[in-house]
Amino acid sequence: MQKRKFIMGDDAMALGAIEAGVKVVTGYPGTPATEILEVIAKERPDLYVEWSSNEKVATEVAMGASLANMRTLAVMKHNGTNVATDMIMHFAFTGVKGGYVLVSADDPGANSSQNEEDTRILLHTYGHLPILDPASPEEAKEMMKNAFDLSEKTGSAYVLRPVMRVCHARAIIEEGESTAPDREPSFEPDRSRFVMSAVNEPKAGGKMRPMWRHELLNAKQEEYKEISEKSPFNWIEEGKGRTGFIGCGIGFAYIKEAFSHLDLNLPILKIGTLPLPPQKVRQFLKGLERVVVVEEIEPVVERMIKEICFEDGLKVEVLGREKFLPAEGELNTQIVLDAISKLGIKELPEEFKPFDKPKMPIRTRTQCVGCSHRSLLNAMKEVTRKYKGIVTGDIGCHDAGSFPPIELQSTIYCMGASIPMAAGLASTGLDRPVVAMIGDSTFFHMGLPGLVSASYNGANITVVIGENGTTAMTGFQPHAGSGVDVRENEVPKISIEAVAKAVGATVRTVNPYNIAETKKALEEAIKEKGVSVVVAKAPCFLRNSKSDQLFFTPRAVEVDVDRCNGCKICINDFGCPSLRYMDGKVSIDKATCVMCGMCADVCKRGAIV
Amino acid sequence: MKLDIIIAGVGGQGNLLASVALANYAMNKGLEVFGTETIGAAQRGGSVISHMRISDKKIYSPLVPQGSADILLGFEPVEAVRNIHFLSPKGKFIINNYPIPTVLCNMGMDQYPSEEEILNILRSRSPQGYVIDASEKAKEMGTLMMTNVIMLGALTGIEPFFDKQEMQIIIAELLPQKVLKNNLLAYEEGYKMITDSNAGLVTA
Numbered sequence: 001m002q003k004r005k006f007i008m009g010d011d012a013m014a015l016g017a018i019e020a021g022v023k024v025v026t027g028y029p030g031t032p033a034t035e036i037l038e039v040i041a042k043e044r045p046d047l048y049v050e051w052s053s054n055e056k057v058a059t060e061v062a063m064g065a066s067l068a069n070m071r072t073l074a075v076m077k078h079n080g081t082n083v084a085t086d087m088i089m090h091f092a093f094t095g096v097k098g099g100y101v102l103v104s105a106d107d108p109g110a111n112s113s114q115n116e117e118d119t120r121i122l123l124h125t126y127g128h129l130p131i132l133d134p135a136s137p138e139e140a141k142e143m144m145k146n147a148f149d150l151s152e153k154t155g156s157a158y159v160l161r162p163v164m165r166v167c168h169a170r171a172i173i174e175e176g177e178s179t180a181p182d183r184e185p186s187f188e189p190d191r192s193r194f195v196m197s198a199v200n201e202p203k204a205g206g207k208m209r210p211m212w213r214h215e216l217l218n219a220k221q222e223e224y225k226e227i228s229e230k231s232p233f234n235w236i237e238e239g240k241g242r243t244g245f246i247g248c249g250i251g252f253a254y255i256k257e258a259f260s261h262l263d264l265n266l267p268i269l270k271i272g273t274l275p276l277p278p279q280k281v282r283q284f285l286k287g288l289e290r291v292v293v294v295e296e297i298e299p300v301v302e303r304m305i306k307e308i309c310f311e312d313g314l315k316v317e318v319l320g321r322e323k324f325l326p327a328e329g330e331l332n333t334q335i336v337l338d339a340i341s342k343l344g345i346k347e348l349p350e351e352f353k354p355f356d357k358p359k360m361p362i363r364t365r366t367q368c369v370g371c372s373h374r375s376l377l378n379a380m381k382e383v384t385r386k387y388k389g390i391v392t393g394d395i396g397c398h399d400a401g402s403f404p405p406i407e408l409q410s411t412i413y414c415m416g417a418s419i420p421m422a423a424g425l426a427s428t429g430l431d432r433p434v435v436a437m438i439g440d441s442t443f444f445h446m447g448l449p450g451l452v453s454a455s456y457n458g459a460n461i462t463v464v465i466g467e468n469g470t471t472a473m474t475g476f477q478p479h480a481g482s483g484v485d486v487r488e489n490e491v492p493k494i495s496i497e498a499v500a501k502a503v504g505a506t507v508r509t510v511n512p513y514n515i516a517e518t519k520k521a522l523e524e525a526i527k528e529k530g531v532s533v534v535v536a537k538a539p540c541f542l543r544n545s546k547s548d549q550l551f552f553t554p555r556a557v558e559v560d561v562d563r564c565n566g567c568k569i570c571i572n573d574f575g576c577p578s579l580r581y582m583d584g585k586v587s588i589d590k591a592t593c594v595m596c597g598m599c600a601d602v603c604k605r606g607a608i609v
Numbered sequence: 610m611k612l613d614i615i616i617a618g619v620g621g622q623g624n625l626l627a628s629v630a631l632a633n634y635a636m637n638k639g640l641e642v643f644g645t646e647t648i649g650a651a652q653r654g655g656s657v658i659s660h661m662r663i664s665d666k667k668i669y670s671p672l673v674p675q676g677s678a679d680i681l682l683g684f685e686p687v688e689a690v691r692n693i694h695f696l697s698p699k700g701k702f703i704i705n706n707y708p709i710p711t712v713l714c715n716m717g718m719d720q721y722p723s724e725e726e727i728l729n730i731l732r733s734r735s736p737q738g739y740v741i742d743a744s745e746k747a748k749e750m751g752t753l754m755m756t757n758v759i760m761l762g763a764l765t766g767i768e769p770f771f772d773k774q775e776m777q778i779i780i781a782e783l784l785p786q787k788v789l790k791n792n793l794l795a796y797e798e799g800y801k802m803i804t805d806s807n808a809g810l811v812t813a
Contacts, residue, residue, distance in 0.1 A: 004636075006629070006632045006633060006636055006642060111647055112647075135669075136669075165645055165670075165671055165672065168645055168646065168647075169643065169644065169645040169671035170628075170629075170632065170642075170643070170644045170645065170646075170671070171642070171643050171644075171671070172636060172641070172642055252669075253669040253670045253671075254669075254670055256669040256670075257669045257670040257674065258674075260669075261674070261677075332670070332672050332674065333670050333672065333674035333675075334674055334675045337674070350676075350698070351675070351676025351677065351697055351698060352674070352675060352676055355675060355676070355694045357691075357693075357694050358690055358691075358693065358730045360687045360690050360691045360722065361687060361711045361713060361714050361719040361720065361721060361722075362711065362713065362719070363619065363654070363655060363656045363687070363688075363711045363712075364654075364655070364711070364712050364713070365654060365655040366654045366712055368654070403712075404712060404713060404716060404718065405712060405715075405716050568716070568717075571715055571716055572716060575712060575715075575716075577654050577709075577712070577715075579715065580710060580715060581715050581716070581717065591748055591753050592753070
């Protein structure tokens, strides 16, 4: 690797972990964190890197490695942190041995997520873990290295919480010195720490062990605060005036940018750690009448500042995302500029004044041209329409089947929710068939317990599993059913059919590019009692389009303009982006068509041939 | 010196390669470079916006603020207009005249704006820019995938910071050998689309 490179924040964090001597890296793909693990796997073939089946598993594998006194990294997005919460709440109590860094990447604005969440609340306010919150890719790399050192110094896991605009920003990053410790793996049992059980602890005079560990965790908070006071990631920038700005993580970047446009020189407190450095905060608040806290997403630091003001009896007005700034979404420079203007600090120049954005047609995500999910969704749409079926959806590329034009899935929640929600709907005795739609990576992530439960409880549902061999949505990461590991080495492939059979479901496998066959299997499954699984198997087209592994025979199709009556079935029930509708007729955009020929099978009038 | 550039397009149009080319160019000049893009749905037909910031001073935010972009490269007309608020009133735009209808437009639930509507909005924000047939040219030369290189060629035609020959070297480093020759021809075509006397200049 070159010494100076223009790379993503994720790549920068990967470099930081490598320089810190990480030995074991685990995670599950999720935007915006995915690339961290991929880059480490690519750059350092000697390190142990795995795509775990889900984030809880990832945090547990990482904990095992930490107990062997090795530096370990677990990487996930905020939804994954939710999944891993149970383990996290336990290692917060036990502490760790080898440096343990948990990356919990937040997606403010839900650019690429089902919800937006501030995991600082989960991990710090709730879990009492210390957090580093970077303001830039450069700082994220430094924080990664620092987090490993601090984790070993304190014996606690450290959290790195980058947001979307740190993970997916691109910046010039320089290679740094190695801070890797030189040691071999070793293991010493320490049951009073690493056995979390409701048992009386002799070391604590017979107290219940969980309560004793809780006391130790609470006592740790003072140590974290001292570290924060000395941290290179917190500082005060002196300025003029009685209004100060507090910039947490990326919030600092927008404050600096806004001030540079207006030539402002107000005092700034830059915050990169939780807990806060209480003395530094007090020093900053001295002499100020008002502070504005700029943070993503929730008013976490804002409330902590209010608490300090309350404790000290300070009459400082604390403004932030609770009431003053927008309470949801990503921040940007404009939001800080508007705040400055609203507070009457400075008038905004013309280009920053409110601007009426022109209304343009919205663009929704859809399946790629040639994607097997599109013909699968079409078959499901036809069959469920015929039988008044209800479809519960799941996370993955196929979720776009819930948007117009197809509008098939009636629900999308979190990873794996489709199957239990289908079982729940069916359990009411509703006189309609219920179908769950899930992808293969999601199935192995959290679909499996739902399928086991549905089968065990005798649910009457159909489960459609779109098996494309990869985690397509996040950029083709392999999973337990792919037959390859993170470095594309061949590994045993876990068969979804065999798993479903073992669970007691009936199983049918179809090629989704064969719409007639798929519809037939779906009809049979829907009419059956119990849990019926339909595995729709075809490799991800986007990933395989350049190989010969296609599951369809290419067909050059044309619209017979005389036969086309503009019924729009191909548009509304299939919706391929290469199909255009104008003046009552459909046409095919040859420049983007990949000749899957599915639209010809969808057309009821034989107008596409 | 500072140059803020917005590239607005649709997944699959090659925003990323274009923004990496701009970054590498500026890095070679020893300048600061910072940017970001939405890539979550990049290959699935969603909107993709790249923010690319170049400066001789420290850059704090990867996002270009409203009204600050010196150049708006619209790989798709509606996406360009959707991001017009980024463009500085003193900025310039280059729009690829190749509408990609949205799913809802296809269904007749939404109306794709007319060329005139689009031009009017562009003109109301910035007095100078070009509308060029980059994608049509790319198709004619073999593949739509060269749209981005044509747009880069056009950019060197309007922005003196980017030297045509130097940028060509940067692009060549980023492309696979087998498509290089055709792409460099396309790059040249993009440049000509701006510098030819009958180029699609739009003035207020």
